[in-house]
Amino acid sequence: MELLFFYLVALVAILSAFMVVKCKNPVNSAISLVMTFFCLAILYVMLYAPFMAAVQVLVYAGAIMVLILFVIMLLNLGPEMMERFQHGVVGGAIVAGIVMIQAVMFVNRGEMAGISGDVTRDQVLEVGHMELIGMKLFTEFMLPFQIAGILLLIAIVGALVLAKKEV
Known part of the structure; x- marks a missing residue:
């Protein structure tokens, strides 16, 4: 049951992270980022790190997102600014795909670091x-x-x- 819950939370985190990049409206993108932060907080709880989960919600989903939303609202970027940067989407998608393939290969072929702290x-x-x-x-x-x-x-x-x- 715990594994099923993990996969469900991971799927929601991946979909909301995809929506951060895909949304054309910056406010909708920021709301998707909040959902991603909440999913990460749930994963911290599953790792028995309740303090990190609380910090994730309070600092990132709370304070940092308010700061980002204020910056978005203060800058008031119009549609002409969004059209100016559309050419980089394909290049960014290719780079993100290459990085994701490398990360999957690293995780599948890698070993545990074996580093222990004090x-x-x-x-x-x-x-x-x-x-x-x-x-x-x-x-x-x-x-x-x-x-x-x-x-x-x-x-x-x-x-x-x-x-x-x-x-």
Whole structure:
């Protein structure tokens, strides 16, 4: 039953990801992206990673998608802009097909990496997911965390500058 549910969620994720690329309206594309994010959150729950599922829903399906929708609405791209970039669809489809074939070949012929970290299953059960992630995030990965925050701030300011009519 679990395998059937996995295949169903994976199918919905693939179809919604396809709709992200295929939709002509950017808002419909963004809504399909939200559905893809929710499917990924379900897959995280199936992998016994509830914190990652919650972060997936809160950060990506919530905050990032609101940011993307605001940028889409502020830029107000008309149909003439969409027609300008139609020539790249065939080339993009060919490149995506080649990358997908390579990924399938890599997964089928590859072996497990065998890399193990310093966190064991017993430690996760004893301490908890969130405490371990928080300890790593605010000690070892503090600089990348701050850089990501600054990049998001720059993206918001850039969207506002692009949306402003007069400089």
